[in-house]
Amino acid sequence: MAETKTRLKNSLIDKVVMDESLQLNETTESAWIDVIQKMDKVYADLVHYQVELEQKNAELEEAQQFIRSVLESMREVLIVCDTGGRILQVNQALEDLSGRLERELLNFPFNELFGLESQPLVEQFSEKLGNDDVVDCEVNLLTQGGGFMPLAMNCSSRYDIKGKLLGMVLIGRPVGELRRAYEALNKAHIDLKQTQEHLVHSEKMASLGRLVAGVAHELNNPISVVFGNMHALKRYGERINNYIADVNKHLDPDLHKELREKYRIDKIESDMGPLIEGTMEGAERISNIVLDLRRYSGIQKEQPEPFELKHVVMTATEWVIKASREKPEVRYELLDSCVIRGRQGQVHQILINLIQNAIDVMERQAEKLITIGCDRDDKDVRIRIHDSGPGVAEGDMNKLFDPFYTTKEVGKGTGLGLYISYGLARDMGGDLSAENSADGGAIFTLTLPLKVEADG
Numbered sequence: 280m281a282e283t284k285t286r287l288k289n290s291l292i293d294k295v296v297m298d299e300s301l302q303l304n305e306t307t308e309s310a311w312i313d314v315i316q317k318m319d320k321v322y323a324d325l326v327h328y329q330v331e332l333e334q335k336n337a338e339l340e341e342a343q344q345f346i347r348s349v350l351e352s353m354r355e356v357l358i359v360c361d362t363g364g365r366i367l368q369v370n371q372a373l374e375d376l377s378g379r380l381e382r383e384l385l386n387f388p389f390n391e392l393f394g395l396e397s398q399p400l401v402e403q404f405s406e407k408l409g410n411d412d413v414v415d416c417e418v419n420l421l422t423q424g425g426g427f428m429p430l431a432m433n434c435s436s437r438y439d440i441k442g443k444l445l446g447m448v449l450i451g452r453p454v455g456e457l458r459r460a461y462e463a464l465n466k467a468h469i470d471l472k473q474t475q476e477h478l479v480h481s482e483k484m485a486s487l488g489r490l491v492a493g494v495a496h497e498l499n500n501p502i503s504v505v506f507g508n509m510h511a512l513k514r515y516g517e518r519i520n521n522y523i524a525d526v527n528k529h530l531d532p533d534l535h536k537e538l539r540e541k542y543r544i545d546k547i548e549s550d551m552g553p554l555i556e557g558t559m560e561g562a563e564r565i566s567n568i569v570l571d572l573r574r575y576s577g578i579q580k581e582q583p584e585p586f587e588l589k590h591v592v593m594t595a596t597e598w599v600i601k602a603s604r605e606k607p608e609v610r611y612e613l614l615d616s617c618v619i620r621g622r623q624g625q626v627h628q629i630l631i632n633l634i635q636n637a638i639d640v641m642e643r644q645a646e647k648l649i650t651i652g653c654d655r656d657d658k659d660v661r662i663r664i665h666d667s668g669p670g671v672a673e674g675d676m677n678k679l680f681d682p683f684y685t686t687k688e689v690g691k692g693t694g695l696g697l698y699i700s701y702g703l704a705r706d707m708g709g710d711l712s713a714e715n716s717a718d719g720g721a722i723f724t725l726t727l728p729l730k731v732e733a734d735g
């Protein structure tokens with residue numbers, strides 16, 4: 280009891296309650312009101328600070344959430360270090376790639392995240408700290424399960440607002456993604472180039488077509504003249520020969536011999552026939568070429584009609600094989616029935632060209648095989664003619680369809696077959712292309728629309 284009394288005497292309450300001088304009178308009452316008013320003000324201030332603090336807290340939290348969402352949505356890896364290279368912060372992308380959680384990584388030396396082979400490069404980051412930035416340096420980040428992921432890393436120094444060096448910020452983009460983007464770009468570039476080449480090629484073919492049609496037309500008249508004149512010359516030659524023979528009968532044999540030698544009549548007589556024959560043959564070849572060209576230039580255009588593709592493929596093949604000395608083996612992989620509406624004669628002509636070419640390239644080999652395959656979709660049908668020949672030399676691929684391109688000896692090839700066939704295929708809204716097969720030989724693919732529109 281005595282102890283409690285002593286404690287009370289020393290406390291503030293004690294003073295207020297016990298001290299006689301503090302007993303309420305007028306003066307002490309106003310002092311008390313003063314104190315209470317001050318306390319009120321302090322309390323109001325406190326409430327105000329509390330509200331402000333809560334507001335600041337909410338703002339801070341929002342800012343933190345914003346930064347976190349940015350860091351988490353980054354697909355690049357982010358590592359923030361102090362000047363000693365200890366990790367202060369990482370983002371989700373690094374956690375995902377390295378397979379380690381942020382809390383495991385905090386205070387961890389950043390260089391241990393990278394493979395041994397990358398260490399000389401990683402050392403640069405610390406060496407250049409406060410001086411140069413490192414840009415696009417390819418390092419290998421160790422990943423879960425002992426693998427690695429190549430990163431294109433940028434490293435820059437980090438400062439506080441007073442400019443004091445605090446450490447570094449590393450940002451790495453997985454190179455796989457860059458490569459994929461690069462490959463996509465590359466592919467787009469190749470596609471674009473191919474389209475451009477195709478356009479240039481089509482335009483070249485179209486203008487060549489016009490040129491050739493014009494030339495063919497113009498050549499027709501002079502060739503008829505050559506033909507007509509050669510026939511007349513042949514007849515005249517025969518008559519002159521007869522005339523000379525008659526005159527000779529009345530001449531002195533010595534004079535006859537002398538004159539014949541002087542004018543070298545023997546040689547002329549023996550040359551005359553082959554010269555005329557040769558010229559006529561040449562004119563005939565030119566006339567055949569012109570006929571082919573005129574055929575292509577659409578002078579004798581047929582109207583589209585429905586026909587069975589299998590039938591045309593088989594008759595064209597049989598025709599060519601019947602006419603050739605060397606008979607190849609033919610394998611048909613055709614559609615049972617495929618009726619298309621197009622120009623049967625033109626399709627026939629293209630197929631004859633392609634099959635003849637296939638037979639020609641296999642001329643010198645013992646095993647000769649031609650596989651003729653067919654497939655279709657809703658719009659087109661494709662006929663593939665695959666031979667077991669030597670294929671086409673890489674550098675010659677883009678010359679195949681040029682007019683007069685041939686590797687055959689003079690008199691055997693005109694170099695017009697593929698050119699004309701290409702023109703005919705395009706004419707029907709189709710296409711003709713060539714490629715080398717992985718199994719050897721060349722494959723020519725004729726694409727035809729199932730329905731060719733009639734003209735006019």
Ligand SMILES: Nc1ncnc2c1ncn2[C@@H]1O[C@H](COP(=O)(O)OP(=O)(O)O)[C@@H](O)[C@H]1O
Nearest residue numbers: 636640670685686687692693694695696697721
């Ligand atoms: N199946 C093929 N395999 C390899 N080369 C070919 C094939 N078909 C055509 N060629 C090449 O294309 C050239 C042109 O063919 P083409 O236009 O039909 O003219 P030509 O048959 O008169 O030579 C041929 O000389 C040949 O070099």
Ligand SMILES: [Mg+2]
Nearest residue numbers: 632636696697
């Ligand atoms: Mg040919």
